Amino acid sequence: MSVAPSIASKKVAPTTALEIHDLTVAYRHKPVLWDIDLEVPEGKLACIVGPNGAGKTTLIKATLGLVPLASGNVKIYGRPYREQRHLVGYVPQRETVDWDFPVTALDVVKMGTYGKLGWFRRPGAREREWARECLDQVELADFAHRQIRQLSGGQQQRVFLARALAQDAKVYFMDEPFAGVDAATEGAILRLLQDLRSAGKTVFVVHHDLQTAEEYFDWVILLNMRLLACGPVETTFTRENLHKTYGGRLTILDQAAEAVSRRSPE
Template identity: 70%
Template sequence: MKHADAPLSIQNMSVAYHKKPVLEQVSLTVPEGKLIGIVGPNGAGKSTLIKAALGLIPSLSGEVKIYGKPYKEQRKLVGYVPQRESVDWDFPTNALDVVTMGRYGHLGWFRRPGSKEKQIAMSCLEKVGMAEFADRQISQLSGGQQQRIFLARALAQDASLYFMDEPFVGVDAATEKAIITLLSELKKQGKTVLVVHHDLSTVQEYFDWVILLNVGIVDIGPTNEVFTKEKLQQTYGGKLAIWDQEDSHTLIG
């Protein structure tokens, strides 16, 4: 599937760390308005795929287009939620300021955020249930609360395409539910969301589309077509110990 105006199109991307291939000849095109899970074993290149698409790490080859243009020309259209452990949570700033940073792409670097931006940031905090923590230092928040703050910042960007790197890792059940509610809302607004995800038991419930990745693309497409026992065996190899199609319980060993 090739569309010049697709939210994300990648052609022949390869990435290596210390000469070891992490992604090899990855090509994919994703449709608009879908929740898309990126699934594969540890070391499959899931986070690398996102970071290389955003230009955060160099790629050996390949071309990335966001709505038909290079990422640097489309930055305003893209929101990114990194892995929580990659963030310096000791940085002296409060929750509201972090979320307000999501508005900088709309302001340009030389305009300071005013009351309108603060109002937008507060409404995003409310959407993730964190309005009462607006003045709290981010270092004093729990892991789940920190994750909600980062989601609120992505919301404040008002992007069209979102990349989320393991947003469900280490969060409590209430935060997981809040994230899913948020993803559903983004989908209703016609946004496209790619999520690096490790819990196979929730893939069918959470995502419309799936990218099965293990250094290269194993398959990509609608979840009910791609997320099968056979395709998962291809993706995980011998590591896929148990697969029960009835209730989607999966153990990785």
Template identity: 85%
Template sequence: MPMQASQPELRTTSAVTALEVHDMTVAYRRKPVLWDIDLTVPEGKLVGIVGPNGAGKSTFIKAVLGLVPLASGKVEIYGKPYDQQRGVVGYVPQRESVDWDFPVTALDVVLMGTYGRLGWFRRPGAKERDLARQCLAQVELADFADRQIRQLSGGQQQRVFLARALAQDAKVYFMDEPFAGVDAATEAAILGLLQNLRSAGKTVFVVHHDLQTTQEYFDWVILLNMRLLACGPVDTTFTTENLQKTYGGRLTILDQAAEAVRQRAPE
């Protein structure tokens, strides 16, 4: 897919920082939801954002994207504020947050991913429609381009939103639980897509709830529970000790995660 013409060329080595967060605090009605978050993530990583329910995982993504205000701190994407980097960022929200009754086709939704490139006064043309169809093909929905979005299954709807993100041709993607509520085939297809993005030098942040697949799916992990408990390569960060700190001794979850860690540990 073509890169945005005005977008500066970005290096694709892990020495480049994709996301840097300093002293991020977010509060709702004066009650902190995220507190004093500091982290740095290099580009080209597939990053799992992991923590218990209510830990602030979705809020973290929304705060990075300016969708909720910061009480303090700053966020930089490739060394600049998000407002200056919108063209290199893609976002896939939680499926439950979308009004699926809106009367648009799958192709219409994917075309929305091209709007940032076109600007305010241009409408998508044949080039953009061809790109949108290519993106639908990448998520195995080429035959559903003219289907009303509300007529698709939950997994198909999720794939359409991933195709929209692909049409943005971003450098950094933020995805809020893309694996939630999908069948095994769709989960495998989504994972393959995320791995392809990483192979292309993209950086992908994924809110994820399944501890047993975290090490298999990601090479970097952020452990979050209102505060940052750990951030780094999954092999050294996704440990039983760090999970204990993150989940506070919720034994069933921790036992499952610890077993997953043991099964994947080298002999």
């Protein structure tokens, strides 16, 4: 009896890296994300695109459990985020931290290993070596011992990416890694994203530049408080979908949100 060939011949459905069901997020009674439902298969470079205030950052934060959900749930490889933290890497926006903080580039990258180390265990030689490799991957090996303020904006961004690499994850969430970086950094980040995809990782990137979105990514999530489209770039990144996402300043959703926030007591 041969079981193996029959399994191999069966067409295997692609694994789903991220699943979001009925997700709604509200800040002070004002909804910022409504009823998001999406699925993204493993191994995609996905960009999250939408106008300012569309809830792109909130979508990432909700996925990572950083903001409370009004409803819905998020699954990474079929299980809740809480159980899958070790599979996830995170690159927050660069402006969210104080770059005068007294640490070196290597110190910051080492922070990526803290999650797996667990309580009170100090990073040792192995973690230091691994952090160095990650810095090398973003082409900053020579800057390991610089205090982080002595780095350029693009280099700081790459330190953040190296820290996410140090998390050794399968799914990455990056909040505007291309914002305000020089051409060298943009190139380095792009190469890194492609390397991650070849290694079978899934990457979600909040992206502002519609010109390059189609060229850099193979999956697109169009967002403007609600989900307008989610799918492969070729079929989803269409004029019609973009118009739905960006067109019409005051959509019916805005008005509804205003009405809800007026009605509820502060």
